[in-house]
Amino acid sequence: MALGKDMTKPVTDHERRLEVGRIRRAKTRAKIVAAAFDMFGDESGLYARIEEIAKRAEITRATFYDHFTGMPELREAVTYEVTHDFLTAVTRTVSLLSDPREKAAAAIRFYLDKVREDARWGWSMINLSANGVIFGAETFRQAELTVVEGLQAGLLTVPCSAIGRDSILGTTIAAISSMLREDHGPEYPMQIVQSILMSLGVNRPDAIEISSRPLPTLVPARGIELQS
Numbered sequence: 001m002a003l004g005k006d007m008t009k010p011v012t013d014h015e016r017r018l019e020v021g022r023i024r025r026a027k028t029r030a031k032i033v034a035a036a037f038d039m040f041g042d043e044s045g046l047y048a049r050i051e052e053i054a055k056r057a058e059i060t061r062a063t064f065y066d067h068f069t070g071m072p073e074l075r076e077a078v079t080y081e082v083t084h085d086f087l088t089a090v091t092r093t094v095s096l097l098s099d100p101r102e103k104a105a106a107a108i109r110f111y112l113d114k115v116r117e118d119a120r121w122g123w124s125m126i127n128l129s130a131n132g133v134i135f136g137a138e139t140f141r142q143a144e145l146t147v148v149e150g151l152q153a154g155l156l157t158v159p160c161s162a163i164g165r166d167s168i169l170g171t172t173i174a175a176i177s178s179m180l181r182e183d184h185g186p187e188y189p190m191q192i193v194q195s196i197l198m199s200l201g202v203n204r205p206d207a208i209e210i211s212s213r214p215l216p217t218l219v220p221a222r223g224i225e226l227q228s
Contacts, residue, residue: 029067031057036078041120043180045127072132079128079136082121086114087139092219100150101202105193105211107146108172110218111135112189115176122180125173134169143168150200157201167199 035057039048050071054064068074090110094103115122125135133140147164150156158164175192178184190211197207 025067028057028059028063032059032064032067032074033078033081036074037082037124040075040078040124040127043123045123046130048127075128075132076136078124079132080138082124082128083136083139087136087142089218089220091142093216094146096216096219099155099210100146100153101155101197101200101206101210102213104143104146104150104168104200105197105213106215107143108168108193108196109189109211109215111172112175112179112192113215115179119180122176126177126180129173134173140165140169147200155202158199164200168196171196171199 032053036048036053038056039045039053050064051061053074054061057064068077090107093110094106097103097106115125129135135143144161144165147156147158147161147168150164151158151161156164158167171192175188179188193211194204194207197210198204202210
């Protein structure tokens with residue numbers, strides 16, 4: 001019996017070492033992602049290099065490659081970290097609305113309002129979208145799903161969901177870039193929404209009315225700070 005107990009001890013120690021290693025690896029990965037976000041959140045973040053990110057994270061280049069295959073994978077990871085919880089909150093909130101046109105309008109306004117609150121978040125969206133999927137894969141998919149819903153309801157008239165998606169995301173990212181460089185006044189987000197809705201086939205009076213509706217309170221998602 002004693003022998004059996006001794007034989008199980010190395011397994012326990014091994015598991016403990018594995019857990020310590022997993023924790024250490026997760027912490028290092030989080031440091032890399034945080035350092036990358038710091039750099040992508042600057043206006044010049046588009047030109048961030050692996051060497052600069054490794055230096056800011058206080059790791060070696062070899063350690064960087066132990067966690068990421070290169071900048072594309074890192075950009076994908078940072079985009080997920082930056083957008084996932086916010087997108088979850090926005091998606092939960094607009095899902096409570098019945099009109100897909102209002103869903104699109106509210107989602108766009110939430111994104112533009114967040115840029116006003118957090119310019120570094122806005123710059124990270126600009127820089128991360130420059131060499132990848134605009135706003136990341138999750139937002140990309142959700143935008144198209146909203147357009148599909150509008151098409152199926154007969155409320156949008158674009159030729160296909162991809163064109164509607166690109167109209168939403170392309171105009172929104174351009175608006176974010178403009179907002180970060182110029183002050184267009186408080187009505188700018190609603191004017192952008194009006195323009196996008198009309199590009200999706202909504203008539204002007206309806207576009208103005210829908211874009212002017214009060215924003216619902218954002219339903220919180222884990223891990224983000226929200227403002228009502």
